[in-house]
Amino acid sequence: MTLRVAVIGANGRIGSEAVKAVEAAPDMELVAALGRGSDLTELTDAGVQVAVELTHPDAVMGNLDYALHHGIHVVTGTTGWTDERLATVGGWLAGSPATGLLIAPNFSIGAVLGMQFAQKAAKYFESVEVVELHHDRKADAPSGTATRTAQLIAAARKDAGRAPQQDPTTHELPGARGADVDGVPVHAVRLRGLLAHQEILFGDTGETLTIRHDSLHHSCFMPGILLGVRKVVDTPGLTLGLEHFLDL
Numbered sequence: 001m002t003l004r005v006a007v008i009g010a011n012g013r014i015g016s017e018a019v020k021a022v023e024a025a026p027d028m029e030l031v032a033a034l035g036r037g038s039d040l041t042e043l044t045d046a047g048v049q050v051a052v053e054l055t056h057p058d059a060v061m062g063n064l065d066y067a068l069h070h071g072i073h074v075v076t077g078t079t080g081w082t083d084e085r086l087a088t089v090g091g092w093l094a095g096s097p098a099t100g101l102l103i104a105p106n107f108s109i110g111a112v113l114g115m116q117f118a119q120k121a122a123k124y125f126e127s128v129e130v131v132e133l134h135h136d137r138k139a140d141a142p143s144g145t146a147t148r149t150a151q152l153i154a155a156a157r158k159d160a161g162r163a164p165q166q167d168p169t170t171h172e173l174p175g176a177r178g179a180d181v182d183g184v185p186v187h188a189v190r191l192r193g194l195l196a197h198q199e200i201l202f203g204d205t206g207e208t209l210t211i212r213h214d215s216l217h218h219s220c221f222m223p224g225i226l227l228g229v230r231k232v233v234d235t236p237g238l239t240l241g242l243e244h245f246l247d248l
């Protein structure tokens with residue numbers, strides 16, 4: 001069966017790539033492409049089954065509100081997620097129990113693997129810090145991927161009974177030690193010429209381990225988006241992270 005798909009944020013950096021990927025997918029039909037100022041009724045008018053949402057932290061909640069309340073499955077990579085926002089969409093999904101929502105902090109297979117490897121390594125090292133590096137047009141810091149990576153590492157450390165890592169810093173310029181995400185320092189670099197990069201640095205006595213991933217072109221996110229579209233229609237409720245749709 002051909003899936004009727006829309007892209008919201010179709011003129012953006014990742015959205016324009018997603019438009020091409022959906023058009024090229026043999027099992028999908030692109031039936032709507034929405035940009036800023038488009039009317040969300042285009043989704044229902046076009047009979048959209050899955051909306052791929054790639055916009056802005058300020059726009060994502062309104063788009064999800066409309067789609068989920070109309071029974072349209074959603075795959076979103078937009079950033080800016082907080083516990084409060086997750087609870088809100090959880091409530092919307094409870095009112096639309098057949099509808100699926102995938103929130104993927106990162107659609108690239110390599111980035112997802114990097115996060116999984118970091119989760120596995122977390123309990124073996126006393127020190128851990130995350131450095132994410134992105135292009136100079138990015139609205140949010142730290143990145144959604146880095147935030148999620150730090151959360152997964154912190155949870156793995158806690159499960160293993162590791163104490164919070166100690167920071168001996170007593171003299172500091174504000175921000176020098178990065179953002180504290182569940183006890184993991186996260187540093188954000190913004191640089192023209194970059195796309196999306198992340199280093200997860202682990203350290204313990206006499207050794208360090210660095211897990212690095214580089215996204216070099218937006219095409220790296222497309223297999224994950226298409227996988228998400230195919231899987232979300234049969235996965236009601238909230239799925240947080242593409243790893244749940246991969247055979248890892």
Ligand SMILES: NC(=O)C1=CN([C@@H]2O[C@H](COP(=O)(O)OP(=O)(O)OC[C@H]3O[C@@H](n4cnc5c(N)ncnc54)[C@H](OP(=O)(O)O)[C@@H]3O)[C@@H](O)[C@H]2O)C=CC1
Pocket residue numbers: 008009010011012013014015034035036037038054055056057059076077078079080104105106107108144221
């Ligand atoms: N999960 C993942 O793997 C990835 C996630 N991202 C995330 O995706 C989001 C978009 O990134 P990127 O493409 O670089 O950003 P861009 O700014 O290039 O694109 C966002 C697009 O969304 C449009 N837009 C803004 N508000 C709305 C709205 N209400 N309805 C429809 N369209 C809207 C913008 O329009 P206008 O041009 O008029 O402003 C713009 O075209 C970010 O949150 C980013 O972090 C990005 C890459 C990978």
Ligand SMILES: O=C(O)C1=N[C@H](C(=O)O)C[C@H](O)C1
Pocket residue numbers: 079105106107134138142143144145146195196197
């Ligand atoms: O804005 C981007 O470009 C990206 N955003 C996502 C994030 O914040 O993690 C995913 C990827 O890093 C690209």
